[in-house]
Amino acid sequence: MTPPPDASPVSQALILIAEDEPEIVDILAVYLARSGLRTVHATDGRRALELHRSLRPDLVLLDVNMPHVDGWQVLSEIRHLGTTPVIMLTALDQDIDKLMGLRIGADDYIVKPFNPAEVAARIQAVLRRTLPGAGRGNQHVLQAGPFHIDLDNHEAMVEVDHHRRPLSLTLTEFNLLAQMVRAPKRVFSRAELLTTCLPEGDALERTVDSHISKLRRKLEEVGVSGVPVGIRGVGYKLWSGE
Template sequence: MQSGLPAGPQPLILVAEDDADIADILAAYCARSGLRTVHAADGRRALDLHLSLKPDLVLLDVQMPLADGWQVLSELRHRGSTPVIMLTALDQDIDKLMGLRIGADDYVVKPFNPAEVVARVQAVLRRARTASETETSRVLRVPPFEIDLDQHEAVVQSGNARHVLSLTLTEYRILAQLARYPKRVFSRAELLSTCLPEGDALERTVDSHVSKLRKKLEECGVSGVPTGVRGVGYRLLEL
């Protein structure tokens, strides 16, 4: 079975799941698609393995002993941006919002089809790899945007016209941050800490900057960007 990923070393997936049967099934399906796996049966073990092995992605169960999925996800986000897909038996909007707010890249509700889980893993890995390669090039290309990280210049393509955006430093930082992971939802707190680190601004200040950014994009023919996610924050593109 083809993995659908670019050629290279097999990605390593950390399966953080206390149900051994579910973990074995996920490992088997991942192996069929050319993915390596390592298993953690509790939250603390998951954090230890993440630190030592630096997996490419984490499949993270919400209800685990020693440290639950929310605690693990919060710590992973303090460490960096390793992609995380939450596995939850709680099909409730509050749990989905919790995962998005803390920084999950996707979530799957149990009982799930293992093949679908692997498909989601591959999709998130592709997005992460593209973002990493783009970051290395120092130019973010997310149509209709082209953002030069060295020149601090943002260009938007609208029809046959290219517009160089006249942005404040904060507006530029917000646009660049969202463009690094265009389908990920960033909470207001995340945008506040990464894009307005110098002051003691309130989270609602982010809304003001995003509103001004939207108006400038609308003047260039791009509407509805960034996209707001109620109760969570913003992302650049719709899923």
């Protein structure tokens, strides 16, 4: 039985488990229920994408070796649609597989066999990072510093002198800002930003620089200077320091 909800912002979050092995699903569902989390299950990649679109889960626990559509394709499609946190779950343990998952935009990577209690703990850690103080009705609003990003309504606001001001951003600029607001001090490589935030037709990493430059100018126009921060030879992060 699922325990009653508590005061935690991650309580009652919905987790999509995309896994084709029923024994693993059953074990994970039990441990996640003990943590107050709700679960829904997809046995193949195609169904996982359908449930992601219709249910808008708070997090996807995604196996790589899925029937019909593999986990890499599912992850790529989820990243094109938005910023739903994704934890990869796989028997593969090569560094190249981990790097591929992180490059496409995975938030974490768990190798089988695993401790289900650890999986539950890592899911909660990602949720605490991506749903700060949010209840079930507003978990799709990202906040960091002066930035407020409403993913549902595709609105970006910045607070300047105690007043929220709307930002007029292109789709790519909005995606770049949202990606960095989720983890303000994390450095995102150009390759990662290219994969997760830019249209499929853009294939040059330097294209990211152009979009970042335009985003930076728009932020300067409303009184926010020096962000995003460029890290020479690596990529960008929202800001430095605390």
